[in-house]
Amino acid sequence: MAVGPVEYLVVAFPGSRFTGAIAPALADAVASKAVRIIDLAFVYRADDGTLETVELDDLDPEDLVSFEPVEGEVTGMLNAEDIRKLGERVPPGSSAALIVWEDLWAVPLTAAVRASGGQLVAHERIPADVAEAAVSAARSAR
Template identity: 50%
Template structure:
């Protein structure tokens, strides 16, 4: 089985204001074959600092319905230690969606790199604001 690069994200929602607005975009990425969901869990930190981990299948039906038709192999990747580390970074009265996905679009190039004996030695995300500033500066021309 060829597996593309796997990434995870932690998306915090201050005040526990998760609206489900990301679900349609996530669904589109899955349906287009861009990503495959590997794990999705939720972490809630109450105002008193107590932490609850909630797996997708344990969510209230109203909360989970926005994810109902997103295909994937959800569950089992994030450990209790992972959740504890994430929870430590959350401010009280907030929640986070913790999501791992495979970049299926990159599987063929990853396989080619492995066949060629190549090794990935660095991989970083450049924040969108940094790229936007660089592109604006390039468009403006030399100063």
């Protein structure tokens, strides 16, 4: 079974509460079948740096995106140690969403690469600020 690239994102919000403002955009990505949410976790980092995992049941259901678990059991995506390490990167006094997703748009490409004997030799994400600067410079050069 071909699987698309699996990525994660940590989005921090100032204050003690996750905001559901990103939920509609994430829901659109899921509904379009571009991605599948594999794991979702929430943390709060207090002003003194202590970290608290926030359970899904503690959040407003309006602020959440529904997701279908992957068939079978997916292990090792976000374990307690991962959540702790990622949570330590969240600024004190902020809450954060930790999202793991599969890029479903890439599944047919992955299958075609494997079927033709190809292999992935590099996969990196270009930071948003670098990409935005390059696009801005190209537009200015016109």
